[in-house]
Amino acid sequence: MFNPEDFREYSTLFPFVEKINRYLKKGKSDKVSQIVGHLKSLLQEKGFAIPITYIFSILAEKEISFIQEDLVNEVTLFLESDDTKLRLNSIIIVGFYLLMNSSLIDSYLPQFIEMLKQDSNEIVENVYYFLHKFAELNPTFSCKHKRALLERLKTEKIEKNQLALMQFIEPCSNFDFDELYEFKDIALMLVSQYQDKSNNMIISSLISKLSQLFPIFQEMNLDTVEVEELKRNISNLFIMKKYDFTKIAKEQEISLKDYLHYKSESPLIDLKSTFYIRNRDETQTYYYEIEKAKLISFFKGAEKISGDAIKKIFSQIIEDDSELELFMKMLIKLKIVKGYFSNLHYFYPYAYLREDIVVDLQEKGIVNCDKYNYVPPEFLRGIIDEVSTNTKQSFLLGKKGKLYYSQKKINQTVNQEAAKSNAIDLIAYIKRLRKEDFTKLIKNLPKEYLSKYHEGTQYLTNLGLINVRKEIENSKILGYFSISDISTKLKIRKSILFSVLEENIDLRSGVFDKDRNIFYYSKFLNEKIKHINQIKSEQEKADLVNQLANELNIKKNVVFFKLEENLKSIGEEIKSQSEININEYIDKTGMDYEDFLKFIRTLDIDYFKKNDIIIIDAARINEAKTEIKTKLIDKAKNEDFIEFSDLDLTQNIFEDLLHGLQEEQKIIGIFYNDGEKIRFYTKKGIENLMLENQQFFSFQDFFSEKTLSESELKLLTSILNDLMETKRLNGTFDEESLIFSSSEVIFAQNYNTILSEFENLIMDYTKYFESEFGKIKRILIKKDETILPHEIKVIQEIIKEVNYNYVHWRSGIEAYVRNANSNLLKKQGLTLKKYNAMKISPDGKRDVKLFEEDGEVVALLDKFKEWVKLFNSIELKYGNVIFYQKRLSRDPDNTEDREKLKDLLIQLKMIES
The missing domain is CATH 1.25.10.10 (Leucine-rich Repeat Variant)
Known part of the structure; x- marks a missing residue:
């Protein structure tokens, strides 16, 4: 092994x-x-x-x-x-x-x-x-x-x-x-x-x-x-699982709490929706796990979903209708899905209901609850509240609790009506809406088309307010404001008109008639009374007063005493002000401009008039004067003159303030009244007057018809001396005649003498040329006559004499110009050599000109040369003229010769072209 x-x-x-x-x-x-x-x-x-x-x-x-x-x-x-x-x-x-x-x-x-x-x-x-x-x-x-x-x-x-x-x-x-x-x-x-x-x-x-x-x-x-x-x-698999917890609890000997804790430790807990349901008799408990994203997606559609469709999708976990009901109620209760599940087993997604409601509100401006009678009222109210929050719109509930109205839609309707009407009546809305919702409507009415004025359910539009104000302005011209007439004309309630009138005019600027229907302006009444007061007969005067009172429907004593009382009240008001606008109080008193200023003087107050403002407060008066002084000092530094009319001050104040500033040596200048305008010429302005007239001026030229004082002459002389010392003016000042002449003027006097002599010389020669030319012209332009030999001899003698004279004269002219050049350069401190060495100035010309470069001199010389040139042409071509004259005498119909003769005469300036 x-x-x-x-x-x-x-x-x-x-x-x-x-x-x-x-x-x-x-x-x-x-x-x-x-x-x-x-x-x-x-x-x-x-x-x-x-x-x-x-x-x-x-x-x-x-x-x-x-x-x-x-x-x-x-x-x-x-x-x-x-x-x-x-x-x-x-x-x-x-x-x-x-x-x-x-x-x-x-x-x-x-x-x-x-x-x-x-x-x-x-x-x-x-x-x-x-x-x-x-x-x-x-x-x-x-x-x-x-x-x-x-x-x-x-x-x-x-x-x-x-x-x-x-x-x-x-x-x-x-x-x-x-x-x-x-x-x-x-x-x-x-x-x-x-x-x-x-x-x-x-x-x-x-x-x-x-x-x-x-x-x-x-x-x-x-x-x-x-x-x-x-x-x-x-x-696309929709993962879902149902667990029989009752069975699990027996098998595993686990409590619901521990089981829920165990399930919550799932690594996929965030991907699923979990919940448990007990059956109706609470004998059985089921635990559900459903793929969250697909669950929400399914119930988030834009259409209602039948119970059968739900059971089909969730067939793995829902066995019967009873479980379906429990299942749907739990999903909604836990806010896993949003919507309503009806007793008829239809699920209405929240988005579906909301979209339908939004469409109704946008298109019709109304949501009819009867349309959604399958949905509990509180659920419907929740949707409308959310739509209101999300769209930032208010919705108003009708009296029977069946209709919701869009505040925005009502506002649009109100705006459309208000854009073309003077007033709108909201009576229709008070009939439709609950009291608290009508109050809400009123608080949120559009400000861009409705004014703040209203009475009951009628609201004055901004268009109406504009028209009422126009009527008020027109009434000031007319002399009175008739509330009933304007009410009929503009279809606006009288009480609204009275409120607008009260806020747009001072009621002390006139009086009402006995019925408080017509308001008569003081100006209108004053004119009537002024006309009556011109009558000497006391009886006639009394009769006219009674007649006026009857015509205007005003109590007789009001005509006089009410106006006097109003005027007294206005006077007291003016005394209490720190400043007033003149035009505003002219309207209040009914006076013209001058009469109002007289009225101000009767009030026994210190005041200061600045433009259309009357300043009354002592501190403000001093402040205003200080402000104007500062302005005058600034003008004196930067402007040529200060004009009384520009400041809208009284003449006395204008002069007092300037004299005070002169005494304080804060400004320098001279007062001047030319009969139309009162001006104070500043130092800068006087300097500019002198510089603008730098060739020649006298002090009296600047201030004609004014007798200059010793101090003013001293000031003018000082300013002139400063300008001459700084080389801004060059010349001579005669203290006796008070006349300043520039160096150029003195030079010009000599120059003009030379130029005049030269001009006379050339003109004499020109007259001679014209005379001799006329003699030749009379011979050469004869028609149908033969030019005789002795006439030809006359032409020849004239040309000979002219040729002799112009050569002699030309030499004299050139000599005169040379002498003039030399003399004038010398008077300018130059020689011809120095002049030729001078640099060219930026404009391409010398800074000092010769006599021969003067425009008038050049023109005179050109004129002389033109005559010489013309006589030279005559000398060369007069024979041709005689030739064509003879040919035409033999053949008058020869057009070619006639045209050549004509051209020749035009060249010699004998005839016009």
Whole structure:
């Protein structure tokens, strides 16, 4: 049995091996058992465990009777060893022992299954060997440990091992939720792995098991089903499991609390919905585990679901209608699903009801509860409350509690009506809504179209408010506001109109008639009274007062005393104010601008008028003056002048403030009134006046008709001197005449004299040229007449004389220009040589010009040259003119010669083109 040479290196064990061989040959089993006992005692000694377990593993395979329970118990420890040989030997010993003692398999099976995770193929192969052997003894040996087998199957990659695991699981039934869920994932994995292999045993085994566990696969023709369809069906599997806890409690002696705790420790707890249900007489308790995502998805649809449809989907766990009712009520109670399950066994998903309600509210603005009479009112109310919260809309309940109205829809209707009406009446809504909901409606009415004014159920719209205010403004022109007329015209209640009038005008600005129907403005009444007061006859005056009172339906004493009382009240009000707006109080008093200012002066108060504001408070008056002073100082620094009309101050205040600032030496300048405007010219403004007139000016030119004081002359002189010292002005100031002349003006006076002489010279020559040209022209433009020889001689003599004169004159002109250039350069402090050496300025011209470069000089010279050029042309071409004249005298109809003559005369400026 044993080869002793295999144990030669173990001197202690070698003799035992030889004896075992000898005793086995002789059949001395008791002697072998004794040696086994000796070897067992050596197991824990260093270096002996592997060879001794090897001996035991061979004995176990050949003759298991030598392996006893105590030995197995000791060897079992080595199943966890890190040494592969030791572990392998131990697996063989324990495995064969279990085959002879099958009742112990179940206790060792978890350890064997765990060893399938080892990296050693030899260990794994031996474990699979024994698992197969265990299955031969008992096909269902592994069913208590199928979860461990499923875990291994998830990671196993070798096909034969996968098949083995499937075979171990095949006989098992009664999978719990976690095992079903795991198997679904494994099935999907294996189908994907072997989808390209036909007639694969794993796929066949897998399909067989799927059919066993999931009824849906029993209906499929698995021989012809496409792989993708199979994968899709596996993926869509809805995992659910029902447990009879009443039975489990008896079998396992476990309480419901402990059972729930045990179930809560599932690694898949987050993927499932769990709950328990007691039957109606509470004699039976069932525990349910359902795949959460698919459960919620099923009941979250947009359509109602029948009880039959629910039972069909959950047929694995729901047996009858009674259980269906309990099942649905628990799902809803635990808020696993949201909706309502009716007595007629219909489930109405919350989303379905909500969507239907939202559509009703959006399209109709109303939800009729009768439409949902299959749903409890409180449930319906909950949906409407949620829609209200999510959409931030309010819903109002009708008086009978049957209709919900959308506040938003009502608001839209109100807005549409308000956009085209002066007022709207909400009487229809008070008839429909409960009192508290009508109050809610009123509080949430749209502000963009409705004003704050209302009476009863009538609300004034913003459009109506605009129109009423227009009527109020028009009434101020008309003189009175008739509430009844406007009420009829705009279809607005009188009480609303009165409220608007009261808030938009000061009722002291007029009086009501006896019926408080027409409001007459003080201005209107004052004009009437003013006209009456112009009448001298007291009797006639009294009659007219009575007549006015009757016409206006006002008590006679009110016409005078009420107006006086109002005016007195307004005066007291003004005294109590820190400031008032003039236009506002003109409206209140009915006075014009000037009369109101006179009225202010009668109040015996100190005040300061600034624009349209009258400041009364002493501190504010000083503050306003300080503010204006600061403004005046700023203007004096930055502007040429300060104009009285720009500040809207009284003239006295304007002048007082400026004089005060002058005395404080905070501003410098001169007052000037030209009869139309009052201005204060600042230092800056005076400087700019001088610079704008820098060629020539006198102080009196700036301020005509004003007698300048000594201090003002001194100021002007000081400003001028500053400008001259800083070279901003160049020239001479005559203190007697108060006239400033610039250097350029002095130079210009001399220059103009020279230019005038030159102009006269050229004009004399031009007159001569014009005269001689006229003589020639009269001869050459004769028509139908022959030019006589003596006329030709006249032309020749004129040309000869002109040629002589222009040569002589041209020399004189050139000499004059040269002398003028030299003299003018000298007066500018330059010589011709220095001038020629000057750099060219950026604009391409010299900064100092010659006389000959002056535009007028150039024009005069050009004129002279043009005459010389014309006479040169006449000298060359007058013969041609005579030639064509003679030819035409012989042949008047020769158009070609006539055209040539015409062109020639045009060139010589004898005729116009």
